[in-house]
Amino acid sequence: MGLAKRTAHATTATVAAIADAQHDEALTGIPANYFDHRAAQLEKAVSDLVAKKNEADKDYARDKAALNREMEDEKRELLRQWEVQKNARLGVLKETHEERIAELENEKAQLRQQAKDFRAQAAAYDRNKLRCSYLDCLRGKASVPKERAGMLLFQALMIGGMVSIMTSFNGYRHSGLDFFVNYHWMYPLTFCITFLIREWFMNDFTEAIIHEFILPRFQGVKKATLITLTNIVCMVPLMSTIMTCMLYGFHDLGATLAEQVPITIAVGACVNFFIVSPIVKMIYNNLIVANASGETGTYTKFQQMIMPLLSAFNS
Numbered sequence: 400m401g402l403a404k405r406t407a408h409a410t411t412a413t414v415a416a417i418a419d420a421q422h423d424e425a426l427t428g429i430p431a432n433y434f435d436h437r438a439a440q441l442e443k444a445v446s447d448l449v450a451k452k453n454e455a456d457k458d459y460a461r462d463k464a465a466l467n468r469e470m471e472d473e474k475r476e477l478l479r480q481w482e483v484q485k486n487a488r489l490g491v492l493k494e495t496h497e498e499r500i501a502e503l504e505n506e507k508a509q510l511r512q513q514a515k516d517f518r519a520q521a522a523a524y525d526r527n528k529l530r531c532s533y534l535d536c537l538r539g540k541a542s543v544p545k546e547r548a549g550m551l552l553f554q555a556l557m558i559g560g561m562v563s564i565m566t567s568f569n570g571y572r573h574s575g576l577d578f579f580v581n582y583h584w585m586y587p588l589t590f591c592i593t594f595l596i597r598e599w600f601m602n603d604f605t606e607a608i609i610h611e612f613i614l615p616r617f618q619g620v621k622k623a624t625l626i627t628l629t630n631i632v633c634m635v636p637l638m639s640t641i642m643t644c645m646l647y648g649f650h651d652l653g654a655t656l657a658e659q660v661p662i663t664i665a666v667g668a669c670v671n672f673f674i675v676s677p678i679v680k681m682i683y684n685n686l687i688v689a690n691a692s693g694e695t696g697t698y699t700k701f702q703q704m705i706m707p708l709l710s711a712f713n714s
Contacts, residue, residue, distance in 0.1 A: 530685050536677035539623035541684060553683055554597060560675035562590045565667055569642070569659070585642075593638060605633050627672045635664045 531541035544550050566589050570578030578585075613625045639660050643652060 531680060533677050533681065536680045537623060537672070538619050539626075540619075541677075541680040543680070544683070544688075549683075549688075552687070553679065554602075555594065556679040556682065557675060558590055558593050558597065560679055561667065561671060562586060562593055564670050564675065565663065568666060568670075569639075569663060573646075582646075588645075589638070589642065592641060593634070596634075596637065601633060601637075605630055608633075623676075624672060627676060628668055631664055631667045631671055635667055636660055639663055 535541045544553050563586065566585055567579075570582055570585065574582065608629055609626055613622060613629065617625055636656070639656055640652070643655050643659070647655065
C-alpha cells in the first residue's frame with residue numbers, strides 16, 4: 400500500500416516536472432537538453448585541448464632533444480676549435496719561452512765565463528800585488544802573513560835560514576871545519592829550540608815591542624831595520640846562552656857570552672836584514688802565496704793540514 404502510494408507520488412512528480420520543463424521551454428525557447436549538449440561539447444573541446452597540449456609537449460620534447468643534440472655538437476666543435484687554438488697559442492708560448500730560456504742560459508754562461516775571467520784577473524792582480532823585489536824587502540814594503548798557518552810557515556823559513564847561517568858562522572869560529580863533521584846535529588836541534596822559544600813567548604814579546612815603539616813612529620827602511628834589530632837583540636843572547644851551555648857547559652859562561660854576543664848580534668842583524676829576510680819574503684810572496692790556486696793549491700793544502708796541528712799545539 401505504501402509502495403503504491405510512493406510510486407504514484409513519484410510518477411505524479413515526474414509528470415509535473417516534465418510539464419514544468421515544457422512550460423519553461425515554452426516560455427524561454429531553450430530546449431530541455433541544451434545544457435547537457437553544451438556541456439558535452441565543452442568536455443569534447445577540453446579533451447581536444449588536452450590532446451593538443453600533449454602533442455605540443457611531445458613536439459617540445461622532440462625539438463628540445465634535437466636542440467640539445469645540436470648544441471652539444473656545436474659545443475664539441477667549439478671545444479675542439481678552442482683546444483686547437485689553445486695548443487697553437489701554447490706552442491707559440493712554449494717556443495718563445497724556450498727561446499728566452501736559451502737566451503738566459505747563454506747569458507748565464509757568458510756571465511760565468513766573465514766571472515771566471517774576472518777571478519783569474521783578480522788572482523793575477525793579487526799575485527802581482529803580492530810580488531815583491533829585493534828592494535821592497537829592504538824598504539819594508541813586502542807583506543808578511545797575518546793568518547796563523549802563513550805565520551807558521553813564514554817563521555819556519557826565517558828560523559831555518561837564520562839557524563843555517565848563524566850556526567855555521569859560530570861553529571866555524573869556535574871549531575873550524577871540524578864543526579861541520581862532528582856537530583852537524585846542532586842544526587836540527589837549534590832549529591827546534593829556536594822555533595819553540597819563538598812560539599812559546601818570544602813572538603808575543605817582540606810583537607809587543609814592535610807595535611808599541613816601532614810601527615807608530617817609523618816607516619820604510621828605518622822600520623825594517625828596527626824590526627830586524629829587535630828580533631836579533633831579543634833572540635841572540637838567549638840562544639847564545641843555551642848553545643854555549645850545551646857545547647861547553649857553564650864554565651866561563653859570562654866571558655864567552657861577552658865575547659860572542661856582540662859579534663853574533665852584528666852579524667845576525669846583517670844576515671837577517673840583507674840575506675835571510677829578503678829571501679824568505681820573496682819566496683813566500685812570489686812563489687808560495689802567488690802560486691796558490693784555490694783548494695788545489697799547495698799552500699791551501701798546507702793550511703788544511705797544519706791547522707789541526709796548530710789547534711792541538713795551542714791547546
